Amino acid sequence: MDNLRIELTQHPKKKPGKGDKLGFGTVFTDHMMLMEYDRGIGWHDARIVPYGNISLSPASTVLHYAQETFEGMKAYRSTDGRVLLFRPEENFKRLNRSNERLCIPALDVDFCVESLKELVMIDKDWIPEAEGSSLYIRPFIIGNESKLGVKEADNYIYCVLLSPSGAYYESGLKPVPIYVEEEYVRAVRGGTGFAKTGGNYACSLRAQTVAHEKGYSQVLWLDGVEKKYVGEVGAMNIFFVIDGEVITPELDGSILPGITRMSMMELLRRDGYKVTERQIAIQEVADAYDAGKLDEMFGTGTAAVISPVGELKWGDKIMKINNGEIGPISAHAYKELTDIQWGRAKGPDGWSVEIGHM
Ligand SMILES: *Cc1c(COP(=O)(O)O)cnc(C)c1O
Numbered sequence: 001m002d003n004l005r006i007e008l009t010q011h012p013k014k015k016p017g018k019g020d021k022l023g024f025g026t027v028f029t030d031h032m033m034l035m036e037y038d039r040g041i042g043w044h045d046a047r048i049v050p051y052g053n054i055s056l057s058p059a060s061t062v063l064h065y066a067q068e069t070f071e072g073m074k075a076y077r078s079t080d081g082r083v084l085l086f087r088p089e090e091n092f093k094r095l096n097r098s099n100e101r102l103c104i105p106a107l108d109v110d111f112c113v114e115s116l117k118e119l120v121m122i123d124k125d126w127i128p129e130a131e132g133s134s135l136y137i138r139p140f141i142i143g144n145e146s147k148l149g150v151k152e153a154d155n156y157i158y159c160v161l162l163s164p165s166g167a168y169y170e171s172g173l174k175p176v177p178i179y180v181e182e183e184y185v186r187a188v189r190g191g192t193g194f195a196k197t198g199g200n201y202a203c204s205l206r207a208q209t210v211a212h213e214k215g216y217s218q219v220l221w222l223d224g225v226e227k228k229y230v231g232e233v234g235a236m237n238i239f240f241v242i243d244g245e246v247i248t249p250e251l252d253g254s255i256l257p258g259i260t261r262m263s264m265m266e267l268l269r270r271d272g273y274k275v276t277e278r279q280i281a282i283q284e285v286a287d288a289y290d291a292g293k294l295d296e297m298f299g300t301g302t303a304a305v306i307s308p309v310g311e312l313k314w315g316d317k318i319m320k321i322n323n324g325e326i327g328p329i330s331a332h333a334y335k336e337l338t339d340i341q342w343g344r345a346k347g348p349d350g351w352s353v354e355i356g357h358m
Contacts, residue, residue, distance in 0.1 A: 001115060004115050005047040007047065011050070016128065016164060032049065034054075059146045061145050062142035066202065069102050070198065071140070072138060074165075079342075085117070094259070095196070101192055133165065139158070141159075176216075177216050178219060179214070187255075191224070207219045230281070232249070233299045239261075263351070264337065296328075297312060
C-alpha cells in the first residue's frame with residue numbers, strides 16, 4: 001500500500017512458546033499501527049511501527065472526557081497454515097457507527113481492512129497455534145487535543161494493537177452463573193449503548209466487581225428506564241432458547257450490535273431454527289423457567305464465541321438452566337461458528353477472509 005509507511009523493529013521480542021499460558025490481553029506483538037487526524041487535513045501519516053508507548057499531553061481530550069471508540073476482532077491460524085480474519089469489514093463499519101455517535105471523524109473502511117491485513121501478516125508468527133487460541137486485534141481511536149474545554153477534539157489517534165490470546169475455555173465450554181442486575185444500569189436508549197466506547201465499560205465496572213465478589217461471572221443488564229427488559233451481559237449479547245425458539249433482544253439503541261450475535265442468528269436460521277429478535281421481559285424468562293420451557297441461555301461475543309449460562313439469579317429466584325450443562329443448540333452454534341472461524345468449514349460467502357499463509 002503506497003499510503004502506508006512500514007518501519008520494522010530492530011529488536012524483535014521473544015514470542016510465547018507453545019506450552020506458555022497466554023491468557024488475554026497482556027502480551028503484545030512486535031508492531032502496531034498508528035495514524036493521526038487533524039482537522040483541516042484529515043486522516044494522515046498511516047504507519048506500521050515497532051510496538052511501544054505513545055505520548056500524550058496531560059490535557060488530552062480522551063483523558064478528561066472519554067472521547068474514545070474501539071473494536072475487538074481476531075486473526076485465526078488454520079491447521080493447514082492459512083491466516084484468516086472473520087468479517088473484518090463489519091468491525092470497521094461498526095467502528096464508524098461508534099465514531100459517529102462520539103463525534104469522531106469517520107475512517108475509510110477499506111483502508112482499515114487492508115492496513116490491518118498488512119499488520120497481521122508482518123506479525124503472523126505471533127498467531128498462536130494451540131487449539132482455540134488466536135491473535136486478538138484491538139483497533140481504537142482517541143480524541144487527542146490538548147485543551148480542557150468540553151468539545152469534540154480537533155486531533156485524533158488511530159491505533160491497532162495485536163495480542164496473542166489463549167483459548168477462552170481451557171477446560172471445555174463451562175456454563176457460568178450470572179445474576180440480573182437490579183441496581184445499576186449500563187446504557188439507556190439515546191445514550192451510547194450501541195457504540196463500542198470505553199465509557200460504557202467505565203460505568204459497568206462497579207456491577208462487575210460486586211458480581212465477582214458474590215461469586216458470579218457477569219451481570220445480566222436490564223433496560224435503563226423500566227428495568228424490565230433484558231439487554232445484554234458484560235461484553236456479550238444474550239440469547240434464550242424458550243420452547244425451542246431462539247430469542248435475542250432487539251437492537252434498541254442501548255444494546256451493542258455484536259457481530260457474533262448477527263452471525264449466530266444467520267447460522268441458526270440457515271440450520272432451520274426459529275430465531276426471533278424482539279423485546280423480552282425478565283418476567284417472561286422467569287415464567288418460561290417455571291413452565292419448564294427455558295431450555296438454554298447463552299452469551300455471544302468475539303472473545304468467547306459462546307458462553308452458556310448455567311445459572312440465572314433474579315432477586316431470590318435461582319434458575320438452573322439445562323442442569324448447569326451446555327445445551328444442544330448452544331453446542332451446535334459454537335461448533336458451527338468456530339469451524340468457520342478457524343477454517344475447518346466453509347461459511348457463507350465473505351465471512352472467513354484468507355489474508356495469507358504462515
Ligand atoms: C463487543 C461487545 C459485544 C460483542 O460484540 P462482538 O462483535 O460479537 O464481539 C457485546 N456487548 C458489548 C457491550 C460489547 O462491547
